[in-house]
Amino acid sequence: xxxxxxxxxxxxxxxxxxxxxxxxxxxxxxxxxxxxxxxxxxxxxxxxxxxxxxxxxxxxxxxxxxxxxxxxxxxxxxxxxxxxxxxxxxxxxxxxxxxxxxxxxxxxxxxxxxxxxxxxxxxxxxxxxxxxxxxxxxxxxxxxxxxxxxxxxxxxxxxxxxxxxxxxxxxxxxxxxxxxxxxxxxxxxxxxxxxxxxxxxxxxxxxxxxxxxxxxxxxxxxxxxxxxxxxxxxxxxxxxxxxxxxxxxxxxxxxxxxxxxxxxxxxxxxxxxxxxxxxxxxxxxxxxxxxxxxxxxxxxxxxxxxxxxxxxxxxxxxxxxxxxxxxxxxxxxxxxxxxxxxxxxxxxxxxxxxxxxxxxxxxxxxxxxxxxxxxxxxxxxxxxxxxxxxxxxxxxxxxxxxxxxxxxxxxxxxxxxxxxxxxxxxxxxxxxxxxxxxxxxxxxxxxxxxxxxxxxxxxxxxxxxx
Ligand code: G3I
Numbered sequence: 001x002x003x004x005x006x007x008x009x010x011x012x013x014x015x016x017x018x019x020x021x022x023x024x025x026x027x028x029x030x031x032x033x034x035x036x037x038x039x040x041x042x043x044x045x046x047x048x049x050x051x052x053x054x055x056x057x058x059x060x061x062x063x064x065x066x067x068x069x070x071x072x073x074x075x076x077x078x079x080x081x082x083x084x085x086x087x088x089x090x091x092x093x094x095x096x097x098x099x100x101x102x103x104x105x106x107x108x109x110x111x112x113x114x115x116x117x118x119x120x121x122x123x124x125x126x127x128x129x130x131x132x133x134x135x136x137x138x139x140x141x142x143x144x145x146x147x148x149x150x151x152x153x154x155x156x157x158x159x160x161x162x163x164x165x166x167x168x169x170x171x172x173x174x175x176x177x178x179x180x181x182x183x184x185x186x187x188x189x190x191x192x193x194x195x196x197x198x199x200x201x202x203x204x205x206x207x208x209x210x211x212x213x214x215x216x217x218x219x220x221x222x223x224x225x226x227x228x229x230x231x232x233x234x235x236x237x238x239x240x241x242x243x244x245x246x247x248x249x250x251x252x253x254x255x256x257x258x259x260x261x262x263x264x265x266x267x268x269x270x271x272x273x274x275x276x277x278x279x280x281x282x283x284x285x286x287x288x289x290x291x292x293x294x295x296x297x298x299x300x301x302x303x304x305x306x307x308x309x310x311x312x313x314x315x316x317x318x319x320x321x322x323x324x325x326x327x328x329x330x331x332x333x334x335x336x337x338x339x340x341x342x343x344x345x346x347x348x349x350x351x352x353x354x355x356x357x358x359x360x361x362x363x364x365x366x367x368x369x370x371x372x373x374x375x376x377x378x379x380x381x382x383x384x385x386x387x388x389x390x391x392x393x394x395x396x397x398x399x400x401x402x403x404x405x406x407x408x409x410x411x412x413x414x415x416x417x418x419x420x421x422x423x424x425x426x427x428x429x430x431x432x433x434x435x436x437x438x439x440x441x442x443x444x445x446x447x448x449x450x451x452x453x454x455x456x457x458x459x460x461x462x463x464x465x466x
Contacts, residue, residue, distance in 0.1 A: 424446060
């Protein structure tokens, strides 16, 4: 009996020991593969590529027409491949695709790789919707970018915002997340995360990226605003910032607003920390540093813009802006001008806008209507009467959108760059919340309402292209 008990005890010991050994065996996880840019892109397909993953036996390839892989291409739904590349076939020409892979061993499947975007060559036989802004613009003899101001948290694949953006717009500007106060944490210390997300969205989706803005008095980080060093050291900090940002985004950002709003409404130089610490030549200095940084990074195609608001119906300001621009032209530092155009249904007039833009045309500059929106309730005056977006206001706004698009479209080819609308939905516009504009009230300045429904202003935009 005693022997039997001892035998039982020792076999129990061996059993438990074996189990614990098994438990302590480390199961190494398969690494996620790194997908690479495609090769041999043609009208019908491309070669998808990825890196080897240790211990893998094969790879599972997904190809989709949507970035969130909700629309997988038949035959490419976890297609098992034993090589490190696969020729994807039978696709449609001129169409956006995305691919990703997972590694597989005998016992495990890894997580997904990064997502690679690829557009097949040729023309799609799926007809494009002619009521999409960029579709209509791209059919013009002299097309231009149709831009949208974006915030990083709006760029979620598959969301209504993302779908409209990709269908209708061919350029993006960051509404605030690529400004100095967002990127510059301390001298030489940067937070790129959010700005990088915006730039990557543009680059991945074949959307132009306009950089807004390197130097603006309203977006100075507090460490620089309260800088204790000398004026010369302050200038060096600004130079370093411009150099580092232009270099970081070389080849990824096509154009930058180098200086924003340096002229005051009375036509004098705006009294900012930059003017006070760097002197009246600071605008030229900033452009020079941006150009030098771009050249040093071999980014010779980078376009440099001066950006300002309300020049069309303020001749003092307009003259001062063009004097500033003339100096930049003499020094061969500027490529274009951004006219913000935070307009209203009342002003500026067609003639005022044309005259303003034509001064840039005669100087051979590119023109960016850079922040277009159209208040129907300026100064909150209308809401004293009614707090609703009446049909009358709707039609007045449609006519004003049509007018400005027509003016822009009539510009010579060489002077067109982009026409950017400052936000997508009325309820996300800065206008109704602006205390600066004395406008904390109702307004509906954009092309889509709060439910993403197209407004008459959007129709006005389309009609302006006729
Ligand atoms: O700084 C914090 C940020 O850290 C935080 O993540 C965020 C969360 O909401 O808040 C931040 O503040 C933001 C602020 O800019 C920072 O400067 C606000 O949310 C943001 O709405 C804000 O306003 C922007 C403003 O410029 C200042 O940058 C507006 O969205 C944008 O429409 C407005 O755009 C300007 C143009 O750049 C130049 N022309 C005039 C136009 C209207 O003022």
